[in-house]
Amino acid sequence: MQIRALMYFDELVRTNSMRQAAENLNVAPTAISRQIENLEYHFGAPLVERSARGVKLTAAGELLAARAGRTLRELDHVQQLIEDLKGLQRGRVNIYANGATVANLLAPALAEFSLKYPKLRFAVTITSARAAIEAVNSAEADIAVTLFAPMSGTKVRLRSEIAYDLITSPRHPAAARPDIPLKELADYALALPDQSFGFRQAFDALFEKEGLSLDPVFVTSSLEMLKELVLSDAAVTLLPALTVRREIEAGQLRAIPLAGKTSIRTHVDLCVAPDRQLSFAATKLLDFIERFMRERSDRKADRRE
Numbered sequence: 001m002q003i004r005a006l007m008y009f010d011e012l013v014r015t016n017s018m019r020q021a022a023e024n025l026n027v028a029p030t031a032i033s034r035q036i037e038n039l040e041y042h043f044g045a046p047l048v049e050r051s052a053r054g055v056k057l058t059a060a061g062e063l064l065a066a067r068a069g070r071t072l073r074e075l076d077h078v079q080q081l082i083e084d085l086k087g088l089q090r091g092r093v094n095i096y097a098n099g100a101t102v103a104n105l106l107a108p109a110l111a112e113f114s115l116k117y118p119k120l121r122f123a124v125t126i127t128s129a130r131a132a133i134e135a136v137n138s139a140e141a142d143i144a145v146t147l148f149a150p151m152s153g154t155k156v157r158l159r160s161e162i163a164y165d166l167i168t169s170p171r172h173p174a175a176a177r178p179d180i181p182l183k184e185l186a187d188y189a190l191a192l193p194d195q196s197f198g199f200r201q202a203f204d205a206l207f208e209k210e211g212l213s214l215d216p217v218f219v220t221s222s223l224e225m226l227k228e229l230v231l232s233d234a235a236v237t238l239l240p241a242l243t244v245r246r247e248i249e250a251g252q253l254r255a256i257p258l259a260g261k262t263s264i265r266t267h268v269d270l271c272v273a274p275d276r277q278l279s280f281a282a283t284k285l286l287d288f289i290e291r292f293m294r295e296r297s298d299r300k301a302d303r304r305e
Contacts, residue, residue, distance in 0.1 A: 006068050008035040009047070013065045016054045039064070073139045091281030092121045096132035096141040105242060105268065106145050109292040113285055120281050128196075136273050142282040144271040145289070147240070155274040158290045162240040164199065164264040165255040167226075169233050172254070179259040183212055191218035191226050191235035199266055203238065206264060227253075238264065268293065 011021040012032060022029040040047050047061035057065055097106050110122060125135070135141035137153050144154070147162075166185065168175045174188070193200045207214045218235055220226060227244055229235045231252060241248060241255040248255055258264065270289055272278065278286065 002035075002038070003072075005035040005039050005042075006072060008032050009039055009064065010068045010072055012036065012048070012055060013057065013061075013068070018050075018055065070139055091119075091279060092123065093143065093279070093282045093285050094123045094125070094135075094141045095143045095145065095285075096125045096127055096135040097145040098127060098129040098132055098147055105293070106289070109289050110285075112292070113288045117281075117284070120285075122285075133271060136271055139273065139276060142272070142278055143286055143289070144269075146269050146271060147266065153274070154271040156269050156271055157286060158270040158293055160268045160270075160293050161265055162242060162268060163257065164203075164238045164266070165241050165257050166236055167230055167239050167241075167244055168236045168254050168256065169230055170251060170254055171233060172236060174236065174256055175254040177256050179257045181259045182206070182210055185236075185238075186212055186214065189218075189235045190214075190216040191220065191229045191237045192216040193223070193226065194219050194221050196221065199238075199264065202264055202266065240266075 008021065008025065008027075008031070011025055012018065015021045015024065018029045018032050022032050025032070036048060043060060043064070045060040046058050047064060048055045048057055095106070095110075106124070110124070114120065114122065125132075125141070127135070129146040132141065132144040132146050133154055136144045166174060166180050172188075174180055174184075192203070195201060195204070204214060218226075218229055223239070223243065226237045226239065227247070230237050231247070244253050244255070247253040270286070270293060272286065
């Protein structure tokens with residue numbers, strides 16, 4: 001069985017069309033058909049059923065489809081490991097991250113690393129924390145950087161704890177406060193993430209524990225929307241200061257800590273698969289991001305002291 005046959009089958013599964021798969025691979029449709037027939041001969045079972053509406057996978061085809069993509073990604077990874085013999089002159093790293101970690105944590109780290117190794121290439125996919133973890137587990141991603149992610153089978157290379165602050169505009173009455181009691185948050189127009197966010201679940205539990213009622217004016221799945229609502233003076237929100245660091249440094253937003261022992265803390269995780277050898281390029285980037293996160297954490301600790 002040839003690798004080309006698996007590649008053609010994988011593209012057919014993705015497009016559900018012999019014609020479209022042939023166009024994408026720049027071959028004739030008969031070439032796709034011939035490779036599928038080779039696979040069917042190799043496995044001794046039909047893999048697809050052809051009709052005017054496209055192709056439909058048989059039970060055997062679905063079984064192969066579930067594994068072909070991962071097999072091809074692993075072969076790409078082997079190719080990358082072979083390229084490593086040439087040092088950091090070539091290479092590609094796939095990073096998955098959820099949106100809150102990107103602008104003020106991952107982007108500066110990647111920018112600095114890329115200046116040191118300009119011949120490397122990076123693919124950054126922004127998604128949910130859960131999807132980022134799943135991408136590492138399925139070998140679609142080399143590295144995941146997630147905020148409050150559900151752990152499932154990954155190896156956490158570094159966990160950096162972060163606190164949530166009250167984020168306001170400079171014009172808000174709370175902007176000049178050194179800290180803010182939790183009970184006073186109920187008096188403000190709040191904009192909060194929806195309950196699919198781990199932070200929101202922790203925040204709801206804290207409010208309930210303190211016997212406080214919670215009635216946010218705005219609920220959204222977009223962290224960008226939260227920031228814009230605060231910039232517009234329509235609401236205040238709770239976010240890690242690092243997610244709005246640029247706006248804080250520009251004087252557009254303020255971050256006020258929660259008072260006493262009612263602070264909400266979550267973590268940023270740097271994750272990899274526990275049983276997969278990373279390429280030389282991915283390993284170097286992983287080490288670099290780890291150092292970058294540790295330095296950021298140390299600077300925050302110094303400022304608190």
